[in-house]
Amino acid sequence: MNATRTEHDFLGEMEIPAHIYYGIQTCRALENFRISGIPISTLTKFIQGMACVKKAAALANGELGVLSQDKCRAICQACDEIVAGKFDDQFPLDVFQGGAGTSCNMNANEVIANRALEIMGHQKGEYQYCHPNNDVNCSQSTNDAYPTAIRIALYAKLTQLIGDMDYLREALEEKGREFAHIIKMGRTQLQDAVPMTLGMEFAAYAHTLSEDMMRVGEARNLIAEINMGATAIGTGINSPAGYAELVTRKLREVSGVPVEMADNMVEATSDTGAYVQLSGVLKRCATKISKMCNDLRLLSSGPRCGLNEINLPPRQPGSSIMPGKVNPVMPEVMNQICFDIIGKDVTITMAAEAGQLELNVMEPVIAYSLFSGMKRLGAGCRSLVDYCIRGITANEARCRDLVYHSIGIVTALNPYLGYETSASIAKEALQSGRSLFDVVLERNLLSREQLENLLAPEHMLRPGSPLPAGTSSPAAPKG
Template sequence: MTAGPFRIEHDLLGDREVPVDAYYGVHTLRAVENFPITGTPISIYPELIKALAAIKQAAAQANHELELLDQARCDAIVAACQELMAGKLHDQFVVDVIQGGAGTSTNMNANEVIANRALELLGHRKGEYQHLHPNEHVNIGQSTNDVYPTALKVATWFGIRGLVEAMAVLREAFEAKADEFAHIIKMGRTQLQDAVPMTLGQEFSTYAVMLGEDEARLREAAMLICEINLGATAIGTGITAHPSYAPVVLRRLRDITGIPLETAPNLIEATQDCGAFVQLSGVLKRVAVKLSKTCNDLRLLSSGPRAGLCEINLPPMQAGSSIMPGKVNPVIPEVVNQIAFEVIGNDVTVSFAAEAGQLQLNAFEPIIAHSLFKSVSHLRNGCLTLAERCVKGITANEDRLRATVENSIGIVTALNPYIGYANATAVAQEAHATGGSVYEIVLRKGLLSKEELDHILRPETLTQPVPLDLHGKSH
């Protein structure tokens, strides 16, 4: 029934006024009041809403196939779910991303929104649950304890797909720069000290390779979250569900999502175990750590413009200082660094939350979901931003790079096979003490001829293995 701008709904705690135009109901209302934590509703994660809708649609179709839900109600529920998957009514998902109750508030938010929209489609008013009920019809054969973790896995699958695509964009940007810089010789560094020569293209190719490796690791982790516990209901025994519900709803959900889902072989284990989420979070941390290392390198290589390394130029994005005119900062790598720090922290949260589950259920999956969704979403945005607003615009200071090689003591390493370690050490010491060049010292000492030196110190010789005979001669 309704009273003024409200309708009256009832739950085990009594009657409450719900805004008459709201698609959510009394359970969602109480959750909003109980969990004023972040001020961020679950609607911030549209993949989660779409995943919940896909599961509710699959459940309705499965229960109709098993003759537990009539055609009219099934059609209305399916139509409401399809609207949610199309992006409608997401503003009605208002419970906080951090909530008690193991996700029950999120599941009930979905049940109520779907029920009230289905009621409208059947010609009834919101709240007239005698015709179609959130629990009796939308949630039939289900529990939060199998719906919520399955929704997390479906939503995360779609998020991973988007992240892998973004990583590919960034990898291709680095690959393009590796090709562009393939001819540019520079000094490599170990422990921030001059090491031996390499090409700038070789340096940039490593960033592409690291991303490619992590794309593969993410795809592997995604396969782990394809195992679901839908049909487990409360603790994994399947109580209240039809004996054939699990395989039927799996088939339906596969058709709706296109994900190669599988029912876990032991639903009791699957209902309490968050190992797949821990594994995925660890891979996301790996991505973050390596991405942050890459951004550290970009900031170092571009440091300057006069007093730093100044080997590359990052595209200027904004004024860098409110007091120092003309200063430009590496703001894009910096923001990606911060995303990485957040992801590493999220992994700690996921680890503690997974460890803290007791007995037949983990009550802390909402914070696992929030942490994973943030990590996936922010990493995706970070990869795209780094590619488009930084990597694609990087240029090389080619003259400076060549000059550092020619003036470096590190090139003496390339002479080891020809003049011996002791002679090479003496040349390096003299160069360091006097500021002289390795090239001139070797000539003056008569250790090699000019022709031999020029041959040995060619860029292609300095940056890749060269076959030598027993006398240190190259071929």
């Protein structure tokens, strides 16, 4: 383990531990970027994406005759092993780094080159037989290989995120069906509004998730446009004719991602608009999911002094001093995940804006912010379902009592008594503490039968329609 090999670059020589697969440029970056303590090896989809890019490039270069078949086969085998997770520990670089991703690209080049050397029967560091730059990086630049790897990884992560969001949507939809018969009071501006069902509330949450899943899918389509073959700035320098089209096709085959070559390679090399678009979509998702969690916390507030319309499953004791207190910890942690994603949107926006001329050097922080945000949002969706949504129960009697004691149901009298009269009824009921029912009967404005019909909550759920079949309604209060 103490043996070393000597490697050099144009800055000088360095002794590299003989057993590691990365080389001098990765070691220099390890010295320079001791920032977060989070290695790129934690971004497994990105490592796999980089290996897919290198394999596609090797296949295209081999077919075009600029890379020998022996080197092509060895590089491809090394890439396959990386995709399988065999060399994750050989990607130790910090996720925060300067150089527009050059260190990540060279980390991959060095690992692949040294593993290819072993496959070909040589020692690590014998780069005269397979070189990180000349062979593994053939027809490439960091400026096309690195962002393409990011996009391959993002596409996979977005597919996973859509699945995580659908997991939450299905759970909310199920609660919508379970609570379809429970009439409750709707609220606007935290004030009594008009009746609805608890099922409608949860069905609305499910529908909003469906809409957001569509937006995520649209953003995923934008991510599939790549600049592979652009090399340094989009001109394709140092790549053979036909390489860009061929490597794009090879990458589709290798990765399974439906990548498409950008129409304008210069624009695609400098532009990070798709990342900004994706970040905005993630912010939209986070904002709406966080709002839903706020609602869950409000609806479950209590148990004696709040709304207490629903019960969240108890997960842990809620206080070190107040016995018996249970907090809504799962919606709370989801709120915090969402706040983090909303903050990352600012980081991504500023990083995208900070690119100058033909390249955006801030892609490392963009990539990390997107990857970490999606990972946490997906994990949050699944945890919210498993430890909260599935265990929610309804306090049906509480919901019913709040409806019948609400002033908001006076809205149903507007078409028959007019707004002014209805408002005066509401005011008198509120000031006297009596029910709307009693005030209307005392004023002799409607008969008991008419009033019972008009104030039946199920008649207020939709225009001209009774409740769905099977819906039960509590009897209206008498007198």
